[in-house]
Amino acid sequence: MDTANLLSTVLSAPAGLPLNERTSALAAEPVFICRLLNRLSTIAFQQRDAARAWDTVMDTLHGAAV
Numbered sequence: 842m843d844t845a846n847l848l849s850t851v852l853s854a855p856a857g858l859p860l861n862e863r864t865s866a867l868a869a870e871p872v873f874i875c876r877l878l879n880r881l882s883t884i885a886f887q888q889r890d891a892a893r894a895w896d897t898v899m900d901t902l903h904g905a906a907v
Contacts, residue, residue, distance in 0.1 A: 848874055877905055 844867075851860065851868045860868060867874060881898050888894030 844874065845878055877902075 847864070848867055848871060851864050852871060854860070881901060884897050884901060885894045888897060
């Protein structure tokens with residue numbers, strides 16, 4: 842949820858506002874970020890065990906970052 846809020850804030854920021862490296866990277870790939878958040882949410886809600894859900898989400902994130 843924090844990533845979705847941050848993405849919304851960054852995308853609605855004035856054009857001249859300087860962004861740091863991480864927020865610039867986030868703003869450069871909004872569709873990818875939204876699709877990834879959707880996928881991670883789906884994975885998390887499909888798991889009954891919280892620890893297993895967390896592990897699966899982290900494995901998915903690791904695969905997306907490579």
